[in-house]
Amino acid sequence: MAICYIDAFSGLAGDMLVGALADAGASRQAITAALSSLATGASISWDTVQRRGIAATKFRVSVDEPQKPRHLTGILKMIHAAELPLRAKENSERVFQALAKAEAAAHGVHIEKVHFHEVGAVDSICDVVGACLALELLAVDKLYCSSINVGSGTVNTEHGVLPVPAPATARLLEGRPVYSRGPAMELTTPTGAAFVTALAESFGAMPAMTIRSSGYGAGDSDFREHANVVRVLVGDASGASEATTVEVIEANIDDSSPQVIAFAAEKLMEAGALDVTILPVQMKKGRPGVTLQVITHPQHREALAALIFRETSTLGLRFYAAERRVQPREFTSVATRYGIVRVKIGADGFAPEYEDARRIAIEAGVPLRTVLSETAHEYLKSR
Secondary structure: OEEEEEEOEOEOOHHHHHHHHHHOOOOHHHHHHHHHOOOOOOEEEEEEEEEOOEEEEEEEEEOOOOOOOEOHHHHHHHHHHOOOOHHHHHHHHHHHHHHHHHHHHHHOOOHHHOOEOOOOOHHHHHHHHHHHHHHHHOOOOEEEEOOEEOEOOEEEEOOEEEEOOOHHHHHHOOOOOEEOOOOOOEOOOHHHHHHHHHHEEEEOOOOOEEEEEEEEEEOOOOOOOOOOEEEEEEEEEOOOOEEEEEEEEEEEEOOOOHHHHHHHHHHHHHOOOOEEEEEEEEOHHHOEEEEEEEEEOHHHHHHHHHHHHHHOOOOOOEEEEEEEEEOOOEEEEEEOOOOEEEEEEEOOEEEEOHHHHHHHHHHHOOOHHHHHHHHHHHHHHHO
8 A cells, every 4th residue: 555654844835745746756747737727827837946955846836817716616616627537636625625614614604605815826726736636646545644843923814914823724733733843934834734634644653664755845935944845755554454653642640549540541442542551650759650651543632632631630741653553353253152252353363352251241140251261162163
């Protein structure tokens, strides 16, 4: 499975994404030809530039005439009529749907009433369509993205001077990991935010992959602090059936009762945590305590962090990214004299499902170990 990882250490903009994907191997000629079928009258050009000594591709869209504000329906009609692969059309439409929804929420209007100003200009339409087409040209199956540098300061918009991130950008990035570093300016545009919000599988550290190509797309400015580029890495996913980036949340707690900690662990699992572990530790001044460790998908990190603060006495949390690999597994059902028990089967063994065995043991009034033993016996007999 081919995957693409976007490293947004200098933010995200549509033109930077197109440039990076072309730099990674997507055909410039194919992108230019497809964009001409949008019938926008735009001129496309490509340059190789330097940003803090890093060679990068600069994608440019030029228009001679002023552009009128556009509505979502008109943009979707343009995309539908263009000469593009079906999935490129569908992905482009998803990006603009996400963008329109965010703009509507930011300005308190119905989605069909949204006037696309900056993001609806011809260059932004070409950016979105060009990036979606580039993913198809690179045969990318899944897209992943790093934490996103949004910049700081203010930005000039059709609605006046606004703080960074702009309202639509902030809406789009809700629940995604963001930070601010570098010059006081907008580094992530609504177009860039919409692209990854609509299409990325998850946000965080790089997933397990074998890199086939890399590319750098240049922004307009050349900063002193860092190279103003977005980097993409294109390659193949690892051989594990599931290899994903996860977030680990940890808290050391020495002033909560065991009942409170156990209740918090239950609530965390109900809220979507992949796993919750409670480890006994000896803390400062010799006090016994616990480390509460939670493994979660990146998109659930903030919700689970808020839950930990609400349900425990901790005043601080640690976050770090990790890679999770899971071997192939399947389930089967085994009939015992007490009832049906599901069995999880992995590459190197099997195990009866605890919750099934527990329920049946309670209903039948027999020891849990009896149900587990009989389930294992019946499963082995059926092989």
